[in-house]
Amino acid sequence: MPPLAHEEIAMNTVDITPQTRLLRPALGMAMLTLLGFGLTYSLLATGLGRALSPYTATGSLVTRDGVVAGSTLVSQPFASARYFMGRPTASGHDPMAMAGSNLAHSNPELMQRITAARKAVAQREGVPLERVPADLFTQSGSGSDPHISPEAARLQIARVAQARHLPAEQVAKLVSAHTEGKQFGLLGQPRVNVLALNLALDTLK
Numbered sequence: 399m400p401p402l403a404h405e406e407i408a409m410n411t412v413d414i415t416p417q418t419r420l421l422r423p424a425l426g427m428a429m430l431t432l433l434g435f436g437l438t439y440s441l442l443a444t445g446l447g448r449a450l451s452p453y454t455a456t457g458s459l460v461t462r463d464g465v466v467a468g469s470t471l472v473s474q475p476f477a478s479a480r481y482f483m484g485r486p487t488a489s490g491h492d493p494m495a496m497a498g499s500n501l502a503h504s505n506p507e508l509m510q511r512i513t514a515a516r517k518a519v520a521q522r523e524g525v526p527l528e529r530v531p532a533d534l535f536t537q538s539g540s541g542s543d544p545h546i547s548p549e550a551a552r553l554q555i556a557r558v559a560q561a562r563h564l565p566a567e568q569v570a571k572l573v574s575a576h577t578e579g580k581q582f583g584l585l586g587q588p589r590v591n592v593l594a595l596n597l598a599l600d601t602l603k
Contacts, residue, residue, distance in 0.1 A: 473543060
């Protein structure tokens with residue numbers, strides 16, 4: 399073999415060896431990190447969550463007669479006049495596609511959508527436009543907010559009471575009982591979980 403060929407093989411051997419030495423520990427660290435944070439941490443966090451708060455760790459699911467009726471964390475679709483209605487949603491109440499419409503304030507489609515939703519609520523509840531709370535015709539940031547304001551719930555009392563042939567005072571008491579205060583007395587605003595309220599409605603006689 400010519401001398402130049404020997405020199406070329408030797409140079410290639412010298413170049414490859416340092417790269418291999420650096421690559422092996424890098425791959426090992428990557429695998430360790432993947433297993434440690436991707437698998438072990440996830441299993442540990444899930445286990446701790448289920449041990450400390452099993453209800454919320456499993457999605458805050460609500461069951462009725464052994465059947466899952468929904469989750470208190472995401473909005474549910476209610477169309478009957480017998481139930482309270484939640485906020486509009488851009489995701490079609492799909493929990494896997496929670497998002498707002500992402501329309502800019504300058505987009506004419508946004509104003510058209512808000513105007514139409516406000517008119518629909520006013521017509522449904524039989525009230526003037528100015529009495530409709532904003533959360534009944536605007537979407538939340540998540541697009542699937544399970545809560546409405548106490549004002550939005552009170553606006554619907556007359557319709558729900560009439561549809562169920564119940565005294566309005568009885569329905570109003572139920573709304574008050576399901577009105578949650580600010581978290582820790584400081585965070586957020588008073589709110590009503592629509593799913594919890596509607597499930598409680600079905601127990602009234």
